[in-house]
Each structure stands twice: as C-alpha cells, then as structure tokens.
Amino acid sequence: MGPPRLQNEGAQYRPDTGLPEEGIRPIDAHPPAPTDRPDRPDRTDLLALDEEGLARLVAELGQPAFRVRQLRAWLYERGAEAAAQMSDLPAAMRSALTERSRIGRLETRIEQVSTDGTRKRLYRLPDGPLIESVLMPYADGRRTACISTQAGCAMGCRFCATGQMGLVRHLDQGEILEQAWRFHSELARQGERLSNVVLMGMGEPFHNYEASVRAIRRLSSDLGIGQRHITVSTVGLAPAIRRFADEGLQVTLAISLHAATDEERGAMLPINRRWPLAELIAACRDYQQKSGRRLSFEWALIAGENDREQDAIRLAELLRGLSCHVNLIPLNPTRGYTGGPSSDRAAREFVAVLEQRGIPATVRVRRGIDIDAGCGQLRDRVEAMQA
Ligand code: SAH
Ligand code: SF4
Secondary structure (H helix, E strand, O other), rough: OOOOEEEEOOOEOOOOOOEOOOOEEEEOOOOOOHHOOOOOOOOEEEHHHHHHHHHHHHHHHOOOOOHHHHHHHHHHHHOOOOHHHHHOHHHHHHHHHHHEEEOOEEEEEEEEEEOOOEEEEEEEEEOOEOOOEEEEOOOHHHHHOOOOOOOEEOOOOOOOOOHHOEEEEEHHHHHHHHHHHHHEEEEEEOOOOEEEEEEEOOOOHHEEEEEHHHHHHHHHHHOOHHHHHEEEEEOOHHHHHHHOOOOOOOOEEEOOOOOHHHHHHHOHHHHHHHOOOOOHHHHHHHHHHHHHHEEEEEEEEEEEOOHHHHHHHHHHHHHHHHHOOEEEEEEOOOOOOOOOOOOHHHHHHHHHHHHHHHOOOOOOOOOOHHHOOOOHHHHHHHHHHHH
C-alpha cells in the first residue's frame, strides 16, 4: 500500500474539532511513485548533488564527462524516478547507480486536492520530521509551488501554525529543491510546466541561509525556473537581507511586515524585538540600493488588529521612498491564535488608503481554504487526528 492520497472537496468542518465532517477521502487513482518508498536511506541522493557533484560521481563510476549531461536530462527534463529508467546509459552505469544511489528522499504521507485545484502535500523526511509543499494552478497558466525551508520554525510568530510548533530541523538544499522537483517532474509528464516557486512554506529561509540560497540557485540552473519567477519570503532578519543583496540574484524578496509599529509587530512577531522596524527598513533600503530590485511586503489582514485606516496610513509612511508592492493576505485562522481574517470590505478600504499614498497593493485570494493550505496547517490537522 502506498501513502494515502486524500481529498476533501468542499468539506465542512466540525466546529468542535475542526476536522472535516465527511472525513478525508483516500484517492487511489495514482500509484505511489518509487521515490515514495523511503527504503534506501543510506544511498547517495542524486537530487542532492549539483552539477559538480554529479560530475564527481560520474568520474568515480569511470564514465566519461558527457554522461553528466545525460544524467541531468533524465533527472531534470524527464523526471526519472529510478536509474533503471535511464535507457541511454550503459547497463553497467545503470546498475552501479541503482546499487549506490537513490532519487529523492521525501516520502509522500498525505496529498489533499482543493476544489480550486490547489494540491497540498505532507512529506516525511527520512529521519521523521514532516514538511509541507503546495502547488497552486492559476487560470492564466502559471503553476506555482510553495516550498518549505525548515521542518517547523524557530521564529514563533503568533498567528503562524509553523511558528506554533517550534523548529524541528533545517532542511538541506536537496530537500528544499526536491519539493519543487516533484511538482516540476509531475507537471512535465502531463505536458505542463512548473513556472514559479515561492519559498513561503514552513520555515524561515534566512535562518537556513546557505541551504536556501543554494536551492534557489539550483531552481534556476537545474529546474530552469527563471529567477524572476522565484520569490523568497523572510520574517525580516536584517543582516541576512543585506547579505542577500550581495548574492546577485534576480529573485523577488518579500518581507513579512504585518504591523507598522514596534509595539504591535513585537507582539505578533517576536523577532521584531531583535530587529526592530527601523533596522529592518534600513536593511530594505540598503538591499534596494544595491540590488535595484523592487521589494514585496506581506501583510496578513487580521480583523480589528491591523486592518484599520490608521494601520494603512502608518504602513504607507513606513514604506515611503521604497519601490515596493504590498501583498495583503486575509489571515488563515490557526489553532493557537484567536484572530480572524478581515472582511472583504476592510481589505478593499486598506488597499484604497495605500494606493492613495502611492503604494501599490493587492489582496491575495486565499487558495485551498477547504484543505488547510495555510502553512503548517495540514500537519496541525494530522496531529489533531492522531491525538
Ligand atoms: N518564514 C517566512 C516564510 C514562510 S511564512 C516568513 O515569515 O516570511 C510565509 C508567509 O505566510 C509569511 O508572510 C507569513 O507571515 C504568512 N503567514 C503565516 N501564517 C499565516 C496565517 N495564519 N495567515 C496568513 N498568513 C500567514
Ligand atoms: Fe516562521 Fe514565517 Fe511562520 Fe514566522 S511566519 S513562524 S518566520 S514560518
């Protein structure tokens, strides 16, 4: 039996437990991929090797350098899931690869598909931690993957399901890349293409800086996703923002703000006490000066908390002079936080105040609300079901 595939289209949730009324229905139409079997944890994961790493492996196997190109084509163009499929490699190389390597380490535990097409996965890492990835299809053809950089998160933001669980461990660059690779390969098999990636799943990318940056580089070099179609979101680690400016990447940097005064932001995001707004915004200005790139700011709209006119006015003041865009996301309610999402009307008024002051802003449509597609929420629900 493979991992359960779950679907709960249009499910109603019981107010007492928050669990779906109908339960989550298994989907058995798709057989599990070979990579869903975590049976070879000791083997080298080919997805964890960048081009240089593959070149070393090919040399160790006594094969000529051009095999690297073939191997990469199998991994990244054809989405091979086993060395045995690599039919144009010599039989000896295929069997050596089968012997000592594996392709991927993530084991799919649960998949949920929303009525809006959003697909959410819960993966188990070889040593046990659970992480989430989401694929969002859009009407204009974009296919966006939202991937995790850590299992859990140390930043403790009050409204965030991941923050509420604390940090389990950092992901390595291969584990970050593989989440996008899974969607990339599956879409390729259907004649579609993964077009965008956002590092906005579980975890704080800049707390796991090297692995996140390496994964970003490989998203473009190995999966062929243009840097302009990659977004990395940070809670606002000011020194890392400055460091990121020196990476020479053309990706979008998003900063999670959510409040425009230190008192309010500190109450929601504990990291604000370490890097208060003045330091954060100074780092943003330096980043912009060095990189020349427009910034995005994230603002979870919480009814009665940060969606008033005065909040929008203060936000506009704070961002004055920056070239930026504000993304407003109605809060996804979580178990550990009492706040709720703003009304559509409050959201529209918030946008109007920002735009009057020259700050472009968009209210993001909440995706996959019937499947808990907010980060950390699927794991939350699984734990609640097991409790
Ligand atoms: N750690 C990074 C990236 C992951 S969180 C960061 O904080 O930016 C991605 C985004 O989801 C952040 O903007 C975060 O503040 C937001 N977020 C977290 N929990 C949320 C919730 N319950 N409702 C709405 N947005 C949420
Ligand atoms: Fe971590 Fe981001 Fe959640 Fe804050 S919002 S706890 S930084 S994942």
